[in-house]
Amino acid sequence: MKKKSILTTVVAVLAAVILNWAGLLPTPQSGPQPAPAGGQDVTVRSQPAGESIAYSALPGEAREVIRLIHQGGPFPYQKDGTTFGNRERLLPLRDHGYYREYTVRTPGESTRGARRIVAGGAKRSPDVLYYTADHYRSFKRVQGGP
Numbered sequence: 001m002k003k004k005s006i007l008t009t010v011v012a013v014l015a016a017v018i019l020n021w022a023g024l025l026p027t028p029q030s031g032p033q034p035a036p037a038g039g040q041d042v043t044v045r046s047q048p049a050g051e052s053i054a055y056s057a058l059p060g061e062a063r064e065v066i067r068l069i070h071q072g073g074p075f076p077y078q079k080d081g082t083t084f085g086n087r088e089r090l091l092p093l094r095d096h097g098y099y100r101e102y103t104v105r106t107p108g109e110s111t112r113g114a115r116r117i118v119a120g121g122a123k124r125s126p127d128v129l130y131y132t133a134d135h136y137r138s139f140k141r142v143q144g145g146p
Contacts, residue, residue: 053131055144062104062131065117067146069102072124077103077112084118088136094120104131117142 055063068075075081084099091099099120106113114135121127129142 051140052143053140055142055146058131058142059104059115061106062115062117063146065102065104066129066142069117069119069126069129070124070146075102076105079103079112081123090136090139091118091120091130 055066058066065075073081080102081100083097084101085096086093086099099118100123102117102119103112104115104117106115114133116132116136118130118132118139119126119128120130129145130139131142132139
């Protein structure tokens with residue numbers, strides 16, 4: 001009887017490890033979370049704590065996009081302002097529609113390029129802004145603003 005109990009425990013632990021590795025188990029940060037209160041710090045899960053970029057250190061094109069976000073547009077690309085699904089799960093998990101993406105023009109690039117601003121919260125006064133220079137492989141939280 002003891003061998004059966006040990007075997008059951010080993011199988012359960014192994015199953016939990018596999019499900020967790022596959023991303024199928026809930027985590028403390030999974031599921032919809034309330035939007036942060038104004039100015040509250042939100043940690044990007046995949047980045048080291050404190051990974052951010054000062055607004056003044058952003059490329060000029062990214063600062064222009066943020067200015068347009070606060071102004072309400074107009075935006076140069078049709079996809080600007082559409083829902084960012086966070087499929088990569090690199091940003092804190094929120095309800096669908098919380099994040100929106102905006103193209104940051106790359107000089108010399110004939111396509112939309114890889115640079116984006118992802119805004120979370122209200123359309124014209126987002127709670128949080130993230131910058132990615134590598135098409136969603138990594139994000140830096142934008143500190144400060146216009």
